[in-house]
Amino acid sequence: MSIRRPESGPEKAVADWWRTDIIDMKPGEISYYGYPIESLIGNVSFTQMIWLMTQGELPSPEKAKLLDAALMSAVDHGPQAPSIAIARMASTCGVGLNNAMASAVNVLGDVHGGAGEQAVTFYQMVNEIAASKNSSIEEAVIEGLAKQRELHGKFIPGFGHRFHPVDPRAPRLMELIAEAKADGIVEGRFHSIALQVEKQLLNEKGKAIPMNIDGATAVIYGELGIPAELARGLFCLSRSVGILAHAWEQTQQGGRNKGPIPRDLLWTYDGHPKRDMKNKD
Template identity: 50%
Template sequence: MTDDALAAVTAWWATAITRIQPGEIAFRGRPVQDLIGTTGFVDTIWLLVTGGDLEPARRRLLEATLVASVDHGPQAPSIASARMAATCGVGINSAMANGINVLGDTHGGAGQQCVALLGRMVREHREHGRDWDDLAADEIGRYRARGAFVPGFGHRFHPVDPRRNPLLSLVEQAAASGDVEGDHLRAGLAIERALASRGVPMNIDGISATVYGELGVEPELARGLFVLARSVGILAHAWEESSSGRRIKGPLPPPLLADYTGPDVPER
């Protein structure tokens, strides 16, 4: 093989993330043996994904957001899907994949969409100095014009999402101390004010989007971090269900059956 051909082969999966050699593993240039026991999991996530380090206040924000996102109970489709899969004889990895693959634009995508929304407001404010409340009114108007929900606000189950206040408090503290700029926070609160008359407060997706925006996380990567966090709950529920001894557990407990809405069946 020529040198050029060899170089083309080794460049095929070129990466700036992990260096692997016999007897060597390094993440972003840092030997794994130097990270083990000295670097927390959240810092390692950030290092691998972004190549950077987290200051203490920013680490606290990311860790709190990941903790807040780990689970929402067996009624969540991603969790229910994993639990059903676990009763069908698949391994834990397949049950987890089943749950993770349910996380799409509708169930699991609002955080990404909200990061994009807040980002648009922040850019418009910085470039043109527009008022936050005017920006919020414009954004809400666009969603209403197409009959869509404003992502990150309101919750089908919680009148007030119990994860909102503690995370909001942490972001406010970080903004007050200068650890984050605070513009995504201002944008999120402006949307919340505009929706207050409808009783639609910020939910976990909205406050998470605020954190991710303040940390400089791109919208799609924010969804990836949410999926990473929710994988913990998916694992826990799949493992619990796999230990129940129940086989082929469907969406309805027996002997209940789903309502039939098709044409009448002829009597025999």
């Protein structure tokens, strides 16, 4: 059977049904955005490949290092995180690793997993305020915080953590961004905005509301020009590593039909007291 790429006629409409700039493939040839796969293998890291596949160009090694730091820092947060717990429970139901991973990734939404995207959007709003009004970052942050609360409520995405008084991941990520800023790799605009938000929250609350992992990775995504919506997808890739690790570990440990609480404990029942069908009237 010959495989061809039609250039005209009705078959061209069929070939155009799925149009893509990402991959070109024919018998014996595979290329991504024009790069033959054999030239990428051994020369491009997985993180650089993620950038190429989502952005269309290869990043500089320095920018790839920042993206790599963002991806590796968010891989796991233990079985108390819903996605990880779901992966482990699914594994005890006899499903395969892919099923357990899919079940877990499907709960990464606005509440669990969406704060990074929300933080990027918030930083971008502050940046746009500063640019459009030619105001200082401090003024833009004050206005941006007010607008964020008006639109979305009191919680500011990327700041504070229900478990960690200080999220140990955020300061190290901010150090790396500061180094990249000093070396001229990134502009540092989002870095400055995030630090000013942290400062303003301290002024408002009288106590520190430290940046968390989502706030810090959002700085990296903002500095690298990654759209907010794509930031959530990248977080899903990152957390998939932890999901896979926990699903695999649970598979090795065994266990059947493990629920969210040990089986010798019962959930709280707030329903109607026991009643008799004879007295239903």
